[in-house]
Amino acid sequence: GFLENVITHDIFRKGNCTVGFIDKHPELFKLAQIRDRGTKTLLYLADVTVNGHPDVKVKDPNRRFRIPQVPAYSRITPFPEGTKNKLQQMGRDDFARWLRQEKPVYFTDTTYRDAHQSLLATRVRTKDIMAVAEGYARNNPQLFSMEVWGGATFDVSMRFLHECPWRRLQQIRQAMPNLLLQMLFRGANGVGYSAYPENLIAKFIEKSWENGIDIFRIFDSLNWVDAMAPSIRFVREYTDALAQAAISYTGDILNKDNRKYTLQYYVDLAKRLEDAGAHMLAVKDMAGLLKPQAASLLISTLREAVQLPIVLHTHDTSSVQAATYLKAIEAGVNVVDGAIASLSGLTSQPNLNALVAILDGHERSRPMNLASLNEYSNYWEDVREYYYPFESDMKAGTAQIYENEIPGGQYSNLRQQAESLGLGTQLETIKKNYAVVNQLFGDIVKVTPSSKVVGDMALFMTANGLTKEDVLDETRNFAFPASVTGFFRGDLGVPYGGFPEKLQRIVLKGEQPLKGKPNEHLPPVDFDSDFAKFQLKYPQAEFLDYLSYHMFPKVFDEYYHHTMIYGNVEAIPTPAFFYGLKLGEEMLVTLSKGKTIIVKLLYVQKADESGMCTVVFELNGYTRRVQVRDHS
Numbered sequence: 001g002f003l004e005n006v007i008t009h010d011i012f013r014k015g016n017c018t019v020g021f022i023d024k025h026p027e028l029f030k031l032a033q034i035r036d037r038g039t040k041t042l043l044y045l046a047d048v049t050v051n052g053h054p055d056v057k058v059k060d061p062n063r064r065f066r067i068p069q070v071p072a073y074s075r076i077t078p079f080p081e082g083t084k085n086k087l088q089q090m091g092r093d094d095f096a097r098w099l100r101q102e103k104p105v106y107f108t109d110t111t112y113r114d115a116h117q118s119l120l121a122t123r124v125r126t127k128d129i130m131a132v133a134e135g136y137a138r139n140n141p142q143l144f145s146m147e148v149w150g151g152a153t154f155d156v157s158m159r160f161l162h163e164c165p166w167r168r169l170q171q172i173r174q175a176m177p178n179l180l181l182q183m184l185f186r187g188a189n190g191v192g193y194s195a196y197p198e199n200l201i202a203k204f205i206e207k208s209w210e211n212g213i214d215i216f217r218i219f220d221s222l223n224w225v226d227a228m229a230p231s232i233r234f235v236r237e238y239t240d241a242l243a244q245a246a247i248s249y250t251g252d253i254l255n256k257d258n259r260k261y262t263l264q265y266y267v268d269l270a271k272r273l274e275d276a277g278a279h280m281l282a283v284k285d286m287a288g289l290l291k292p293q294a295a296s297l298l299i300s301t302l303r304e305a306v307q308l309p310i311v312l313h314t315h316d317t318s319s320v321q322a323a324t325y326l327k328a329i330e331a332g333v334n335v336v337d338g339a340i341a342s343l344s345g346l347t348s349q350p351n352l353n354a355l356v357a358i359l360d361g362h363e364r365s366r367p368m369n370l371a372s373l374n375e376y377s378n379y380w381e382d383v384r385e386y387y388y389p390f391e392s393d394m395k396a397g398t399a400q401i402y403e404n405e406i407p408g409g410q411y412s413n414l415r416q417q418a419e420s421l422g423l424g425t426q427l428e429t430i431k432k433n434y435a436v437v438n439q440l441f442g443d444i445v446k447v448t449p450s451s452k453v454v455g456d457m458a459l460f461m462t463a464n465g466l467t468k469e470d471v472l473d474e475t476r477n478f479a480f481p482a483s484v485t486g487f488f489r490g491d492l493g494v495p496y497g498g499f500p501e502k503l504q505r506i507v508l509k510g511e512q513p514l515k516g517k518p519n520e521h522l523p524p525v526d527f528d529s530d531f532a533k534f535q536l537k538y539p540q541a542e543f544l545d546y547l548s549y550h551m552f553p554k555v556f557d558e559y560y561h562h563t564m565i566y567g568n569v570e571a572i573p574t575p576a577f578f579y580g581l582k583l584g585e586e587m588l589v590t591l592s593k594g595k596t597i598i599v600k601l602l603y604v605q606k607a608d609e610s611g612m613c614t615v616v617f618e619l620n621g622y623t624r625r626v627q628v629r630d631h632s
């Protein structure tokens, strides 16, 4: 019907509008805002419909989507108690001790973070998560935790989805009050790709906790304990959350030729992380290199070396990592990471549903509601279709992973990256060069961001047809990628065993490397004066946005301006978000609680001589026209 707003209000029109008017009639301003947000949404839809989505490189016009079925749940009964309640009742130290001695093995569900990061280039939108989050928490309170935030999701949600990452966290927190929520935190690199000032890391941890994080999985891309220790300390000092320190696993402890990443190397790391104050220890097998027999040895040895509960994370790139979990479970691991069936496997985590099924009858089995997990898998199977442009073309597991050691999250991205550089046909060479670069760099731990450096160098060598010998030829003068120069300068710290000196000299061309921790040289952020400056530039933004800005200044700037033009695009259903509307197609958009608009695409006019194109919609039954530039 007709929306009354300020301009049409009687008092306003008669000129009797005094200062008190706004206070007495806030609803009128709200309505004006809703209408305005409706226009912004139409503008977005018009733009995507006319010009396509910049992130969707190949659109299949014939694709039809099934309607994902949200499994039923009771909204009114109290939430069944879960691990979050337990943490609140026990406090974190007792909770960690309790977990360590628990007989059953627990599961962390990575569906909302690592699974789609590793299968769909991190593109899963908040809306598709929120449709099932509450029901999932109510129906599956036996889970240990949900990994929902951090890693690449922070960057991608702003950069590609134009969403506020903090708002995603807040909504998930509200929907899942009974379960522990977990994030992946890159230590001194925060949720970014290089080191940040220490007081910014501290503030970020504090605010992440305030907004819902219960477990911080903290790692460093070179397994550098000194770089992880401050984050562990900040979790202890500024939050009531659990600091889960993660060792990134590389190489093969059972390989006789391996002199670097030995069992002793991991044991030493574990002890130092325990001493640094970690509440839990994770083995983070980001490339899926931990073989079953190695898991037996590693987990049982770590159980003896430290008193902490132990978590195992892997990627199923080889397709045999469920066997590794089984061995780890028999060696006493407390928690393993899995993903809902339809978003599991290959570069993602092993299949949670199947793990639950195969453990049935095992002495360490923790009963779960498998029928419910399978319903949620069906939901995600249909939702996954929305994201078809971001699928990798990997069809089966590969044993090549033991040679190239590419992390799951990077593996699935490499093809897209290669294609965007015109190297799409050279993927095999890129993967081979990845291993060559690893050896050139002295055999380093490869996980964000060190993995990105190795990847950049592999792409560089492939694009220029370079061999190992070419790179080490001191008479050549290459313009190495910026990330490679930064790496050898010490921007990410110093790898275990140091830098290979000759290559460091070649890359740095006389520049001196940094000494000490990478963020030691960065001046602290002056929150008071700097935030005031930020607000002058971004008047609609708040403190959490300011933290986003600090992690990714340019990405935040674009995100902010996108929001100013198109409003909050989070509410737009995913098919319309990526593919626009078809003629006659109708859609509901819930702009805020109880404020739903009905949008129908009526007509798209041809662009006029100035390149502008009129798109005609019906919005809540009224015809609305918006103009967008046709970029074709």
Ligand code: BTN
Residues within 6 Å of the ligand: 037, 040, 164, 167, 540, 541, 542, 545, 559, 560, 563, 564, 566, 567, 568
């Ligand atoms: C609008 O109504 O469309 C404008 C709202 C602006 C919100 C700003 S954009 C960046 C920042 N992140 C948020 O979640 N809110 C602010």
Ligand code: 3PY
Residues within 6 Å of the ligand: 114, 117, 150, 151, 152, 184, 186, 286, 407, 409, 447, 448
């Ligand atoms: C990340 O840092 O995003 C990772 O997933 C590393 O494995």
Ligand code: ZN
Residues within 6 Å of the ligand: 114, 285, 286, 313, 314, 315, 408
């Ligand atoms: Zn992972």
